Amino acid sequence: MKNGPEEDDSMDDSMDVWTRLARESGAVLAELGVRPEDSGWIREHAESIASLAGRARPKRRGYLSLFRFARKAARKAR
Amino acid sequence: MQSPFSEGGAELHVRRLTEELVARGVEADLVTIPLIERERFDLVRSALAWRSLDVTEFGGRPVDAVVATRFPSYAVRHPNKVVWVIHQYRQAYDQFGSPWSDFTASKEDRRARETIAEIDRLGLSEARRVFANSRTVAARLRKYNGIESEPLYHPPPLVGRYRTGPPGDYALSVGRLDGWKRPDLPLRALVHAPEARLVAVGRGPEEERLKRLARELDLEPRVQWVPEAGDEALLELYAGARLVVVAPEGEDLGYVPLEAFLSGKPVLTTDDAGGPLEFVIDGETGFVVPPTPEALGAALRLAWERGEALEALGRRGFARASELSWDATIQTLLAAAGLDVP
Numbered sequence: 505m506k507n508g509p510e511e512d513d514s515m516d517d518s519m520d521v522w523t524r525l526a527r528e529s530g531a532v533l534a535e536l537g538v539r540p541e542d543s544g545w546i547r548e549h550a551e552s553i554a555s556l557a558g559r560a561r562p563k564r565r566g567y568l569s570l571f572r573f574a575r576k577a578a579r580k581a582r
Numbered sequence: 583m584q585s586p587f588s589e590g591g592a593e594l595h596v597r598r599l600t601e602e603l604v605a606r607g608v609e610a611d612l613v614t615i616p617l618i619e620r621e622r623f624d625l626v627r628s629a630l631a632w633r634s635l636d637v638t639e640f641g642g643r644p645v646d647a648v649v650a651t652r653f654p655s656y657a658v659r660h661p662n663k664v665v666w667v668i669h670q671y672r673q674a675y676d677q678f679g680s681p682w683s684d685f686t687a688s689k690e691d692r693r694a695r696e697t698i699a700e701i702d703r704l705g706l707s708e709a710r711r712v713f714a715n716s717r718t719v720a721a722r723l724r725k726y727n728g729i730e731s732e733p734l735y736h737p738p739p740l741v742g743r744y745r746t747g748p749p750g751d752y753a754l755s756v757g758r759l760d761g762w763k764r765p766d767l768p769l770r771a772l773v774h775a776p777e778a779r780l781v782a783v784g785r786g787p788e789e790e791r792l793k794r795l796a797r798e799l800d801l802e803p804r805v806q807w808v809p810e811a812g813d814e815a816l817l818e819l820y821a822g823a824r825l826v827v828v829a830p831e832g833e834d835l836g837y838v839p840l841e842a843f844l845s846g847k848p849v850l851t852t853d854d855a856g857g858p859l860e861f862v863i864d865g866e867t868g869f870v871v872p873p874t875p876e877a878l879g880a881a882l883r884l885a886w887e888r889g890e891a892l893e894a895l896g897r898r899g900f901a902r903a904s905e906l907s908w909d910a911t912i913q914t915l916l917a918a919a920g921l922d923v924p
Contacts, residue, residue: 537700
């Protein structure tokens with residue numbers, strides 16, 4: 505999906521922070537017993553992180569990557 | 583962990599613990615995060631919030647130890663963590679399958695229960711020491727989580743201010759009017775004890791239903807509802823009671839029996855009450871009966887017919903509850919954290 509260049513830039517600038525947060529919190533979720541197959545919970549979590557980026561409705565692209573990172577972290581930590 | 587807009591025993595407990603630490607020269611502060619329970623993931627989110635907190639130092643000053651008390655605050659990370667369990671998430675454990683738990687057999691609820699157990703295992707197993715606020719809670723931790731803990735009792739919130747008085751003309755019931763606390767039992771018991779009166783302190787979701795029940799059973803003239811009582815009013819009610827009725831099932835500890843004893847009153851409770859049974863001994867400090875209106879009613883009748891025996895029971899209860907002190911409790915907690923009492 506193609507987004508406007510201005511929006512993409514802003515997400516790219518902050519992506520490291522959100523990626524790190526997704527990775528770290530994904531690992532904590534795994535430590536707390538959340539499994540990769542708990543996709544509904546991981547999706548909700550990714551949405552929370554995406555909302556921190558300042559968007560009421562997170563962009564699909566950014567959100568999906570956060571979801572991926574959170575799920576990957578959850579899998580890796582187990 | 584805090585339940586906004588409500589103050590029960592757990593909230594009083596952590597506030598008093600902080601005050602008692604400060605009073606002994608310990609630099610202590612209370613950290614709370616509201617527990618949101620709208621959906622299952624909220625519970626995990628709350629645990630995540632605690633787990634994500636770095637409480638090892640504030641403003642460059644190290645924090646020597648943390649004492650965590652409730653689910654899921656004990657998920658907090660600290661190299662010197664002591665847990666004093668006063669509340670697990672009981673809906674996922676012993677209350678599961680009862681009317682007091684809304685967990686179903688759905689996949690999400692099963693996963694939520696498994697995750698709650700995992701959070702408990704993680705948060706408790708890494709603690710330097712685990713205490714429970716009663717033997718009942720310790721037994722539950724062993725049964726459901728395989729975790730050993732040591733019961734650590736503490737005095738009730740208004741210790742030092744309770745006062746005694748001669749047996750009055752009402753049975754006192756104190757507590758939130760929640761279904762699992764069975765507030766209808768003392769009420770229904772009145773049907774079988776025609777002389778007895780009841781003063782019920784507390785409010786909660788069952789309030790209207792109970793008032794309706796009192797009307798239906800034609801008990802209104804013998805029941806006084808006190809939705810809220812400040813400290814002084816509560817002390818007065820304890821001091822003026824004939825005896826105190828404690829009817830919940832599987833209570834963790836419950837301050838009410840200890841408050842009753844420190845007010846010189848015997849306690850009438852049920853044989854499935856849990857924590858209260860660690861203090862209420864039938865015929866010694868009170869009455870322990872099956873959880874039926876008839877049995878409670880029979881005990882109330884006895885209390886009205888044999889008033890002279892109540893004072894002796896109350897005196898023994900007073901002696902038992904007087905053994906508990908914050909000095910000993912704080913010393914145990916600090917020693918567990920490897921800290922000296924200042």
